[in-house]
Amino acid sequence: xxxxxxxxxxxxxxxxxxxxxxxxxxxxxxxxxxxxxxxxxxxxxxxxxxxxxxxxxxxxxxxxxxxxxxxxxxxxxxxxxxxxxxxxxxxxxxxxxxxxxxxxxxxxxxxxxxxxxxxxxxxxxxxxxxxxxxxxxxxxxxxxxxxxxxxxxxxxxxxxxxxxxxxxxxxxxxxxxxxxxxxxxxxxxxxxxxxxxxxxxxxxxxxxxxxxxxx
Numbered sequence: 333x334x335x336x337x338x339x340x341x342x343x344x345x346x347x348x349x350x351x352x353x354x355x356x357x358x359x360x361x362x363x364x365x366x367x368x369x370x371x372x373x374x375x376x377x378x379x380x381x382x383x384x385x386x387x388x389x390x391x392x393x394x395x396x397x398x399x400x401x402x403x404x405x406x407x408x409x410x411x412x413x414x415x416x417x418x419x420x421x422x423x424x425x426x427x428x429x430x431x432x433x434x435x436x437x438x439x440x441x442x443x444x445x446x447x448x449x450x451x452x453x454x455x456x457x458x459x460x461x462x463x464x465x466x467x468x469x470x471x472x473x474x475x476x477x478x479x480x481x482x483x484x485x486x487x488x489x490x491x492x493x494x495x496x497x498x499x500x501x502x503x504x505x506x507x508x509x510x511x512x513x514x515x516x517x518x519x520x521x522x523x524x525x526x527x528x529x530x531x532x533x534x535x536x537x538x539x540x541x542x543x544x545x546x547x
């Protein structure tokens with residue numbers, strides 16, 4: 333009886349040990365609402381200032397996954413997309429964490445400078461960003477876009493101007509309006525784009541490349 337009991341305890345111990353070896357680390361993944369904004373290297377967007385011939389071209393140089401670690405709290409998954417403003421010749425980063433896209437991550441990993449909330453709920457507000465409308469469709473430079481989220485961004489940390497930003501899943505920003513006292517001072521419209529969109533496999537969380545491109 334003692335031998336049998338010892339064997340059972342031994343087998344249970346091995347079982348728990350095997351489960352521990354294969355245990356998946358626990359963390360807080362990004363919201364599925366951010367999946368359509370995981371832009372890979374080679375994606376690009378071209379914008380034109382309304383009323384002029386001035387253009388601005390942006391390319392995605394790379395995308396990296398990492399984690400925000402805070403003591404005694406499950407780490408937060410985030411993606412950093414590294415962009416190159418080809419026209420003006422500078423580089424910058426956007427971060428996808430939780431259900432937001434932001435411009436900055438502070439020393440402790442706290443996101444700031446919100447650009448997009450992906451809830452698609454009018455009135456949703458966080459930091460200096462607010463969803464003020466969700467449009468069924470919108471015509472920009474003779475191209476019709478569906479399900480357009482209009483964000484109101486007030487200048488603050490990491491964002492130096494007030495903007496209305498318009499976003500579409502799997503494309504990104506299609507229109508930008510700089511405003512002051514609710515008066516639009518400058519408008520940029522998208523004129524061309526090519527998207528290398530990343531999707532996450534929910535089982536293994538591997539990155540799979542999918543190409544979508546404007547006609």
